[in-house]
Amino acid sequence: MHKIVIINSKGGSGKTTVSVNLAAALAASGERTALLDLDPQGSSMRWLKQRSEELPPITGIAGFRSDSNLTRSFQLTPPGNTTALVLDTPAGLDRRGLEAATRGADAILMPVMSSDIDIHAATHCIADLLLGSKSMSGRKRFGIIANRVKPNTRGGKRLKRFLDNFDIPVVATLRDSVNYTRVAETGQGLIDLPRWQAQKDIGAWEDIVEWISSFKQSDESARGPLRVGLSGAVRLAFSRNSV
Numbered sequence: 001m002h003k004i005v006i007i008n009s010k011g012g013s014g015k016t017t018v019s020v021n022l023a024a025a026l027a028a029s030g031e032r033t034a035l036l037d038l039d040p041q042g043s044s045m046r047w048l049k050q051r052s053e054e055l056p057p058i059t060g061i062a063g064f065r066s067d068s069n070l071t072r073s074f075q076l077t078p079p080g081n082t083t084a085l086v087l088d089t090p091a092g093l094d095r096r097g098l099e100a101a102t103r104g105a106d107a108i109l110m111p112v113m114s115s116d117i118d119i120h121a122a123t124h125c126i127a128d129l130l131l132g133s134k135s136m137s138g139r140k141r142f143g144i145i146a147n148r149v150k151p152n153t154r155g156g157k158r159l160k161r162f163l164d165n166f167d168i169p170v171v172a173t174l175r176d177s178v179n180y181t182r183v184a185e186t187g188q189g190l191i192d193l194p195r196w197q198a199q200k201d202i203g204a205w206e207d208i209v210e211w212i213s214s215f216k217q218s219d220e221s222a223r224g225p226l227r228v229g230l231s232g233a234v235r236l237a238f239s240r241n242s243v
């Protein structure tokens with residue numbers, strides 16, 4: 001099983017958007033996919049509750065049970081046959097929290113938006129990740145997703161300049177698109193929309209799935225099934241409370 005953690009300490013940077021759309025894209029590509037929501041806001045789980053049974057299935061795991069009614073129907077651990085696990089994480093994680101959330105990750109994806117505030121916060125978060133996390137050794141599994149990018153705008157250029165400073169791949173660029181707000185309420189991913197509706201956005205999700213596939217196969221032959229870091233989730237709760 002591959003564990004992909006979506007992270008950025010900055011609130012509203014697109015973690016849930018990336019988590020749910022990635023889970024949908026992986027499910028559509030044939031992965032037996034689980035989505036673990038570590039955020040007490042439970043946005044990923046709310047999205048999943050809306051998902052039609054006719055779409056490729058995703059198992060929900062509520063890492064926080066702040067609302068038992070909301071989360072009651074979800075399992076606590078992924079089914080044994082899960083092949084891809086996506087973790088949606090809360091905002092405000094400090095270095096310890098980032099470390100706990102990314103422990104055992106096969107890949108870390110960080111959505112970054114283009115405002116000054118977002119770029120400033122991303123600098124700190126990247127530094128915390130690189131300094132605090134053993135899982136970052138080699139960094140080849142750490143990718144940025146440039147989010148809500150309006151082409152040829154000052155913001156888009158500023159974000160590109162910022163990302164050029166790092167030796168971290170930009171795995172995909174997501175357009176600022178009303179499609180994301182639409183699917184947030186329907187349990188779909190962009191990948192589940194009709195082609196004509198999402199044709200400008202689908203390519204980004206294909207790029208992300210391909211990036212994950214590029215190391216998945218070799219990893220799988222190198223080791224057996226991975227355990228879910230639910231104890232990491234608990235440590236994360238402590239860490240978050242101390243922020």
Ligand SMILES: Nc1ncnc2c1ncn2[C@@H]1O[C@H](COP(=O)(O)OP(=O)(O)OP(=O)(O)O)[C@@H](O)[C@H]1O
Nearest residue numbers: 011012013014015016017091148174175176177180
């Ligand atoms: N590429 C995009 N195009 C349009 N809207 C977007 C895009 N990415 C995110 N959004 C919107 O921005 C808002 C914040 O996104 P999201 O909830 O994914 O951020 P988050 O990092 O999970 O926030 P939090 O830190 O509060 O958990 C949401 O309303 C979402 O629909």
Ligand SMILES: [Mg+2]
Nearest residue numbers: 015016039043
């Ligand atoms: Mg969120």
